[in-house]
Amino acid sequence: MDKRGIGVFDSGLGGLTVLKEIKKILPNEDLVYFGDTARVPYGPRSKETIMKYTFQAINFLLTKDVKAIVIACNTATARSLVEAQEKYDIPIIGVIEAGARTAAASTKNGKVGIIGTEGTIKSKAYNAEIKKIDKRIKVYGKACSLFVPIVEEGWANTEVARLTAKEYLKELEEKDVDSIVLGCTHYPLLKRTIGEEVGMEVKLVNPARETAIDLKNILIEKNLLNTKEELGECNYFVSDINEKFPSIAREFLKSKIEVEKVEIQRY
C-alpha cells in the first residue's frame, strides 16, 4: 500500500475529463492535477517545445511526491511520453495506448479514424500503437484544430460546431471508418455533435476510461495502490488563472474547483 498521490498532467483543462474517469475507477487515491494554462494549447507546438513543457510539468508534480503520473493530454503523450518514461523512474502513462487498444477492439471493418490536434495527428502515435496490435487495421488521421477553441467558447452544440465537424469529418466518412478515436481530451464534449455527423453506426472511442483502467492495473502490478477506505483528495494547480477559468472548469467537471497558481517556468 502506497499513500502517495497520483499526478495528472494536461496542457490545460481538457485533462479534467481523464481525471474524472480516474476518480471513478480509483476513488481512494489522492490526485494532483496540473494544467499548463499559461501555455495551452500544445496542439500546434513543436515536439521540442512540448517535451520541455512536459518535463517541467513532471518536475512540478514530483515536488508533490506523486507515485505515478498520467499524461492526460494526447498531444503531450504523442510528442513526449517515450522520452518522459526514459527520463523518470516512476510509472508514467499516456492516453494513446489505451485509446489505440480500444479502437482496435472496436473496429469490425478494420478501418479506424483518429481525430486530434495537429501535433497528435502529425506524430502518427495512434497509428503506431494500433499497428502494434493488428497490422491489418487501416488508420486514417485528421487534425481538427478548431474543435478545442469551439469547446472552450462553449459552442460545442451550435451550428458552427456542426458545420466544422462536417468539414473535418467528411474525409473519414469517405474512408468508411467504423470507429473514430476522440484523440483529444476536449472532444468528448463534442460527442453528440460528432455523433450526429457520422451517424450511430460509427463508434466514438474515448480513451479516458481505458486509461484509468490501465493506471489501476499498473498500480496493482507495482504494489502501489492506496488501500485506505476514505475517498481520495484532489488538488488542482494551473500555470495561469484568467477570468474565463471558472466557467471552462465547470464545463468539464460539472462542479466548482479551487486552484492554486504555479510558476511553471521555474521547474
Next chain:
Amino acid sequence: MDKRGIGVFDSGLGGLTVLKEIKKILPNEDLVYFGDTARVPYGPRSKETIMKYTFQAINFLLTKDVKAIVIACNTATARSLVEAQEKYDIPIIGVIEAGARTAAASTKNGKVGIIGTEGTIKSKAYNAEIKKIDKRIKVYGKACSLFVPIVEEGWANTEVARLTAKEYLKELEEKDVDSIVLGCTHYPLLKRTIGEEVGMEVKLVNPARETAIDLKNILIEKNLLNTKEELGECNYFVSDINEKFPSIAREFLKSKIEVEKVEIQRY
C-alpha cells in the same frame, strides 16, 4: 540619424500585418520581429502572465540593440503597454491608441464597436482611449475568440467563418455601430467576411497603418530616424517553430521568411 533597428513584438504571427505597414511607411529602417509562438495565443491569459511575457519579449529585443519597440499585439498592448513604458527607457508604442484615434475620427453616429480577444475586450483599453478623445462616443466591445483559430486554419473565407462572424457581430449590429475596430492583428484577414456580414456602410478600422504613422512621427520627434538610402533589413525571431509555421507566415506576409528560434524563457 540613428541606425539602430526597430523591434516589433507580437504574441505570434499576427503582428506581421503591422510589420508590413511599418515597412511601407518606414522603408529604410531595419526591423527585428519577435513572435512568441511557443506561448501564443495571449488572448485568454491573465494580465499578470501577459505582462511577464511582454517584458521577456522586450528584454530579448533589447539584446538586438533596438531604438524603439512596437507592441504589435492588441492583447499585449491592452494588458501591458503602460507598465512596459514605465519600465523601459526607449519609446514603446502599442496599436490601440492609433486604432482608437482612427475609430473616433471615422464614426459619424458616435457608436463604435471593438472586436478583439477576450483579453483585449475585458481590458476596456479601446474604450478608455476613445473616451479620452471624445467622451460622447459610445463604445461596444465584443470578444471574438474563434476568429484567430479560424484564420490560422486558413478558413477566413469559409461558411464556418461567415456563421461565426454572424453570431459574434449581431450584438454590435443591434447597437447600430457605424465603425468597427479590428482589434486583433489576425482580423484584417477576415475583413471581407466581416464586411459582408455588417455591410458596406460600416467602416472597418485596421489600426496597423495608423500605428506605423505614429511610429514615424515619434522617430522624427525624437530624432531617431534612419536616413540611409538603402532599404532596411528585416530579421525574424520566434520562440517555437512548428510544421505549420511556413504556411501561416505566408498567409500574413505573402512571402517566405527565414526565422531563428529564441529560448524566450531565458529573458
